[in-house]
Amino acid sequence: MVALIEEGRSRRSVANEYHVSEKCVRNIYKRYLETGQYAHRPRTGRPRSTSAREDRNNTRIALRTPFAMASTISREVRSVLNAPISSRTVQRRLQAYGLRSCKPATGPVLSRQHKVARLNFERTYAMWTVTEWSRILFTDESRFSLQDPDGRVRVWRRRGERYNQQNFVQRSNFFGGSKMVWGGIQYDAKTELHICQRPSVNADIYITDILQDHVMPFAPFVGAEFILQQDNARPHVAASTKAFLGEVGIRTMNWPACSPDLNPIEHVWDMLGRRLRNRNLQPNSLLELSNALIEEWGTIAQDDIRSLIQSMPERCSAVIAARGGNTKY
Template structure:
């Protein structure tokens, strides 16, 4: 055996595992024609300090603290940008940059009404909105809006980022920003860079991730509702 960094995972209670297992069993036999109707959505926060602990340095013994071997990282002084996006087999929404904290009213007025509703109309009958159980998402005003518009939201299990393929898109975007020769220096530059990276992600990458949904469900079942490699 060799020492390795542990895989990070959310805390799962017995109730979480049961919910995940029930979802996976219900959707394990879904075909691509079913997943084609789903818009996978999520919010994510990106910071100007993009240290992801993947950097390595070559050094001699005793040189650990040498200036050339230190990756400087400001944990508290950097700005951040929160974004919302949605992906599907056939396309994606615009990336929405949240200038303030997300509330139920803002979620309805800035995301559901201008972004999700037109997308649902384009997809047509059978459209399904995948959103997690964050408080603004399940607030009464948002549920009422979806009901009034005839938009159905999937029953999504709590604590299940590994089931949502958009999580991999956030990772791709973070890596892309981190690997730029000139990193964003301001919050506005970071926001502009995120929108650009979002638009440049090949649709085939998104399709590949969504096609993995049957495997994700099978892994959840195999793990009895526990963590998966995703």
Template sequence: MRARRPQVGVVLTAQHRAGRFAFAREHQDWQIRHWRSVLFTDESRFTLSTCDRCDRVWRRRGERSAACNILQHDRFGGGSVMVWGGISLGGRTALHVLARGGLTAIRYRDEILRPLVRPYAGAVVPRFLLMQDNARPHVAGVCQQFLQEEGIDAMDWPARSPDLNPIEHIWDIMSRSIHQRHVAPQTVQELADALVQVWEEIPQETICHLIRSMPRHCREVIQARGGHTHY
């Protein structure tokens, strides 16, 4: 045995596990034609300053505090950008940058559902399905009413299940792409512009591969009896 960093996972209660297990069993046999109508969506926050504790330095004893051995890190991130996006087998939405503050139910309806999701649903009808998690703005009454009025069906998504949402891998790809740039973004606006660029440059085949993996993800959840998976 060797010492390893523990995998980080969300807190799962017995109720969460049961919901995840039921969802996975219901969708494990879905074919590509079923997933083709689903738009997977999510929000993510990216910061200017990152510190994942994975960097290493070579140093001698007693040189721990030498300037060349210190990774400077702003504990408050030095500014951040929240974005929303949606992916499907047929394409993707525009990446929406949420400026000035967090996401509320009204903003979600007016900035995302109305201008971005509704037109996308109109191009996929009649079997369009919106995948959104159970964040409070998503399940608020004003948003549920809007979806009902527009005839947009939302998937019954299990709580605490980021490992089942393929767009989470897209956020990881984007984060690593930004982090590996020779010239890192220095301002919030530069970060937002870089994120939009990276989003648009992700190959559609990468997105399709992630969505085609949904049956395998479901089987992993079933094998874990609704518990954590390695995704």
């Protein structure tokens, strides 16, 4: 800008060329005439409470203890530097280094034995392709409530109006009641959604109502290479259940415990829950809830299920990369 002005250009033309105001160009040229420099003049104000080296140290503390609050980091820094530094300053410094305070990812508690079992499972099936995974019937139970406490409800209000009556979310005990369901997904089809009539499932109910009524009729659809996937819930691993599966000749996978991220049907339950919440008419009774679940289960596209099953090789690779730990799935 200074060079263009000294060449005889007008300040307005220079401002238009750099998309700034004419006053900005005038101030820049005035500063150059007074100081002979292009840099900003020293500004007044409170000096920085931390240096660049101390800011890097704060970043290392945050990365070393990612669940530490900004107030905790500020106290630790004050004890070392013997200088006042607020938690808000710590937040600004961390944001400048690309760190943000975010909601953490959640996952089951995995012990060393769990991680070893998950690694052994993934190494066993790491070479499987989608063709092998398409022979598996992935099954699971889930529970849906009349009032789904998903934590996504928000309210627009003014300051001090938190306890106004119109700002309350009224919830009944046990969220108005719930229904447990069972379902299974396979590459080319899905089973009927079974609504459990009792609040819990034992081995006898699992054998008569689920294995006999749903799994056995579905097995011929896949063929002789059919394999049943089920988790390690007590009804699934009971001695009577194992004996029945052996009698009817249904093979099962040796599924590792605490591994919902490996079962693609968990994402189908999430789809079903979202579809239920997005219904124009929400169910008001357990009978209406059961009918709505069956209806929405039938609308889940098979292409979406195929996409989930096609992700099984990536899930195996993710578990191996995490050394048996939790994954993004």
